[in-house]
Amino acid sequence: MAQTLTGFKGVVDEAGEARRFTMLAPPVVAGPSDLAPSSTGTRTIRLAAGAAMAAGVRYSETVTQDVVLPANTSGQPRFDIVGLRFTWGATPSVTTFSKQGTAAASPSSPAPTRTQGVVYEMVLALVYVRSGVTTIAAGDVYDTRVWGGVGGPYRANQATNLARVDIPLGAEILVGTSLYQVVTQNTAAATIGYTVVDPQTTAWKAFVPNLRNSSGQLITATTFWKDGRYRIANGMCRFKVRLGLYGTIGGWTNPDGVPYTMDLPVKVGAQLTDQWADATVMYPSWPSVHGKMLLRSGSDRGQIHVVANTNDVRIRVMNGRPELVTVDGSYLI
Numbered sequence: 001m002a003q004t005l006t007g008f009k010g011v012v013d014e015a016g017e018a019r020r021f022t023m024l025a026p027p028v029v030a031g032p033s034d035l036a037p038s039s040t041g042t043r044t045i046r047l048a049a050g051a052a053m054a055a056g057v058r059y060s061e062t063v064t065q066d067v068v069l070p071a072n073t074s075g076q077p078r079f080d081i082v083g084l085r086f087t088w089g090a091t092p093s094v095t096t097f098s099k100q101g102t103a104a105a106s107p108s109s110p111a112p113t114r115t116q117g118v119v120y121e122m123v124l125a126l127v128y129v130r131s132g133v134t135t136i137a138a139g140d141v142y143d144t145r146v147w148g149g150v151g152g153p154y155r156a157n158q159a160t161n162l163a164r165v166d167i168p169l170g171a172e173i174l175v176g177t178s179l180y181q182v183v184t185q186n187t188a189a190a191t192i193g194y195t196v197v198d199p200q201t202t203a204w205k206a207f208v209p210n211l212r213n214s215s216g217q218l219i220t221a222t223t224f225w226k227d228g229r230y231r232i233a234n235g236m237c238r239f240k241v242r243l244g245l246y247g248t249i250g251g252w253t254n255p256d257g258v259p260y261t262m263d264l265p266v267k268v269g270a271q272l273t274d275q276w277a278d279a280t281v282m283y284p285s286w287p288s289v290h291g292k293m294l295l296r297s298g299s300d301r302g303q304i305h306v307v308a309n310t311n312d313v314r315i316r317v318m319n320g321r322p323e324l325v326t327v328d329g330s331y332l333i
Helices: 014-024
Strands: 037-040 044-047 050-054 057-061 065-068 078-087 093-099 119-129 141-143 172-175 178-186 191-198 205-207 220-233 236-250 261-263 275-282 288-295 301-307 315-317 324-332
Touching: 037 141, 044 119, 050 078, 050 119, 057 078, 065 093, 275 301, 288 315, 288 324, 301 324
Parallel strands: none
Antiparallel strands: 037 044, 044 065, 050 057, 078 093, 078 119, 119 141, 172 178, 178 191, 191 220, 205 220, 220 236, 236 324, 261 301, 275 288, 275 324, 288 301, 301 315
């Protein structure tokens, strides 16, 4: 076993403090306008004035700075990165930099250097350099700056190319009205992976809550009213369903003891134990009775259960045909 400790009394060095600051405060710019990248001139990326901090070092610049990218005559596109290089040691400095990628039909961006306390490269822009161009199109400059993150999500301007952002696992990034979460982190490759956890933050989306019998066959009715709404936020799917079946029913062939199922908007998380959602069921000859929907780990369908009768609290699988079903539940995805 090997331990590395930073923060106790004794020798304090730059590398240890830089690593400690990075855990406390991942690299960010001060705000949405600080060091914003844009294209100008001949293969030139202009960084606006502004401030940033990386590995405990705060940087501020009062004028714009231009970074010229090398020409690309390869016949194929490449990705370059542009940003700030923090250098420690006898002559500490913060300078702008660019790093050229390898041209290819489907190019990848070059990895930045990230050794806190020695050299740390903070990526502010990912640039798609087409072969033979002299001017970089605005749409080929991907803004990779992040800001905020204190008591809430980090913020960014785009979500297409954020793999070079250096923020920890579990961190959230808000881009417009879409919320993303960092789900993988590869320190050696200096990349992160992220996924959307709330595509519209406040909006409910529609889905079709189809009912199925034990064979997976769709239940049909002369009049079948199906209304499903769901919302995904912070890895949780919240859903509401209202079903009404009237007239001639088709596919209602389940034997006793075999549950009917209802299609869910997204799969239940496979890493989770079974969960229950609240439901109410109304039969032609019964009033509204209490029910539950079993949400099994990894399943894309819920199983409908109801009380045995109006005077009972025990539940069993639903095997009689209802007229109305409502479900209000949530589960981790």
